[in-house]
Amino acid sequence: MLNLQNLHAFYGKSHVLHGVNFDVRPGEIVALLGRNGSGRSTTVKAIMGLVDCTGQVRFKERELLGRKAFEIANAGIGYVPENRDIFPTLTVHQNLLLGQKRGAKDSRWGFDDMYKMFPRLKERQHTEAGVLSGGEQQMLTLCRTLMGDPELIMIDEPTEGLAPKIVELVAEYLRELRRRSISVLLVEQKLTIALEVADRCLVMGHGQIVFEGTPAELRANSYIRKEWLEV
DSSP states (O other): OEEEEEEEEEETTEEEEEEEEEEEOTTOEEEEEOOTTSSHHHHHHHHTTOSEEEEEEEETTEEOTTOOHHHHHHTTEEEEOTTOOOOTTSBHHHHHHHHSOTTOOSOSOOHHHHHHHOHHHHHTTTSBGGGSOHHHHHHHHHHHHHTTOOSEEEEESTTTTOOHHHHHHHHHHHHHHHHTTOEEEEEOSOHHHHHHHOSEEEEEETTEEEEEEOHHHHHHOHHHIIIIIOO
């Protein structure tokens, strides 16, 4: 579904990604792991057309490199950024409404789905998003992206700073995406949740993929964990 070949990314003269290659298959959760500064967030930004790149980024056999971010979103890719980017003066319901694509029909997701998945959002649906807790804002961002009915969703550090109870809600959200055959590229630093929900794990180091395998293979590879993941 998503295929990256020889992807290089740059911030001005700074060369961040060095020939990244991987794919995400239909209905699969792929965890992209690594220490801060390894290139994980830059990778998803590159896919979304938010940084300067060379190489190849193909989604459903269509080249995305050179397209604008809104065109990539309209092609069927959802993006949940690390900083959440909610609209603080709009209510929860209005934020979700903004996630819908104009003229979209037969969406797999609606308000009832969001409020069933995260009942707390239903309780707060008429509350301005800016006064929500960090966990509630994360729920809102995840749901707003789903309202656009993406076929693949990229999620950058969804559990950072969240209480364990909210982390488990996020894990269940990811399982629900799998049940509905949505592909997921999950950027995550917490190894526990990644190993729990992912079908495959990728480990990045210095802007390159240094490991690819199943969660079981990563658990068994103490060298990779120590060299590229553990602090």
